[in-house]
Amino acid sequence: LAVSLEDHLTERLKSLPALLPADLARQLTESLDFASAKLQEGGTPTVSYDLLSSVSKWSRTDAGRAALRSQEPPMEVHDYDMISLLAGTRTSPDRKFPIYVPESDVREEERLRAINDRKTITTLLNAVLSVGGAGFAAWYAAGQVRWRDEWRALLGMAVAAIVAIAEGILYVLWDSRR
Template sequence: MAALNISLEPHLVEILTPLKPLLPSELATQLLPYVSEPALPTVPYPLLQSISQWTRTAEGLLVLQSASLDPHSYSMVALLAGTTTSPERKFAAYTPEKSPEEAEALKRAERRAITYLINALLSILGSGFAAWWAAGKTGWRSEWQVLFALLVAAVVAIAEAVLYLIWDSRRSNKRPRRKLKISPEKRNQAVVKEVEASRGETGVPAGLRQRVKG
């Protein structure tokens, strides 16, 4: 999986710029292209994570205090606020999980649909056989028996198809539709959970897909 990027907003550049002379040489070198003019549009998530982790170390806290910088400004929640995750990429729309009641209702609807189709098939076959048998009793030739049976079966099949479409349309109209509404607070909570899960890890959290609005 490719590393995630974070949109480099002006306020993020303003927060990171004072850190450039204070960071360890390796982190300072990595940060330099993102606080220089012209600034890049995005900054790698792992870089922000490394900077945030350094500011929580004893050395980092001491350096920030000596420079009169607020350590809380460099938490991942503060750094991600108002930014967009990988704006250059397109993520699939989020689909909420079905509740147990919705899942059970869907299973019942599927069973009913299967039962209806089986009954329809039996009706078609039964009607065709009955027509063939009745035509034979009247003395029709075999080819006429078959044609009459096929005609009756086709009429029954069309009728069953129409009835199924009507039933399925009514079922779809009655099915409740859930609208996903995610408040900014919930977005922030999702990011906090991802950040907490990523602490102590060197990789980028694979589930971080949310957009955080300040």
């Protein structure tokens, strides 16, 4: 498992090789040198999770605590807990981190088109229901005042036509602003 070697982690680990046991110090120095070279090449510097785990385990031993506290100023033991070491890093099962590929523009355009289509369908459905509802309301109201059926139908059709024209104008304005 590879862990990205961020700046704060590099600074924290650079001061350790003099304090670590020889084998662990050698591994850490090699890893930091390799990461430095990789950074100069433009790649993502990494360090192995196992190495960080070994450093964390060492910092919890009596010898590790004593070595960290013997420094001037004393180094904080909790700075080398795994949770502290991994803060702000990324992990990858491969030695190389995959290149970040943002969501394609085609997918984004399709998503936006689908949203716009739904808005258009909703707007048109709203217009149809408004026209029908206004026409029915006028027809029903005319019946309540005891108009003859032909006048009720004529009033309902006139109100529906007026609302349809208004909805058409509103749709044209809405569509031109999209």
